[in-house]
Amino acid sequence: MDHVLVLGGTGEARELAGELEARGGVRVTTSLAGRVSRPGAVAGELRIGGFGGAEGLADWMREHGVTALVDATHPFAEAITGNAAAAAALTGVRAVVLRRPGWQPGPGDRWHWADSLEDAAALLPALGRRVLLTTGRLGLAAFAGQTALEFVARSVEPPAPPMPPHTEVLLARGPFTEADERNLLRERRIDVVVTKDSGGDATSAKLTAARELGLPVVIVRRPPLPDGVAAVPDTRGVLDRLGL
């Protein structure tokens, strides 16, 4: 029987584990980094915590008889994606990367692309004074030097310092509706929104709300995939690629 290891932390990973379990005939283990204190239910087996680099991951795969590896991590989780590619090469196990497509601007969008969080921070003073930051709790240091700006930082878990001096922290977990996002942007008098190009529907309502209110959005580009690695956009693609 195939043993599929799904590197998770995304809605797609959860969906894939559910589909594989429902089909039956395969053993499925989802792996989470352990960043979120209450990760929610996952179909199949669950393991939590780092492996200790690519070699640790390869060892774990050998020890547990993994026959297929799916990297369904977040598009910005660059280290684990590199480790997954290396571990697949070390073990010879068939592997696939599941990446939801990135967001595309439409008519009326005022998007400014940035190559990094630091680049995003540098663009802000020209775009507004009050900023909604949705780039995750670990990236606030990049904005800490923007002492003249006021930030509303939204994240699932409390953000790690350092952070900008004028920061209101909002703890919330998506999905968010367009009405929620419009209200938030209005109530907090937001001038500009900062986001990573995470893609998907769960957190895209802020982009629609920003467009409706005519607000600019600074959007951080995804890091590239490792050399020679190609991604599929959905769970169907994973099943096809792995012959499951």
Ligand code: NAP
């Ligand atoms: P990262 O920088 O790529 O990974 C750092 C280290 O965390 C990895 O080297 C690995 O440790 C461990 N790790 C990461 N994902 C793991 C997994 N699924 N299972 C076991 N160990 C894992 O990752 P990150 O950006 O901190 O993201 C951590 C997790 O949160 C990922 O699973 C990702 O899908 C999810 N997530 C990330 C973002 C984001 O914006 N980055 C957003 C939403 C969800 P070892 O080297 O010790 O194995």
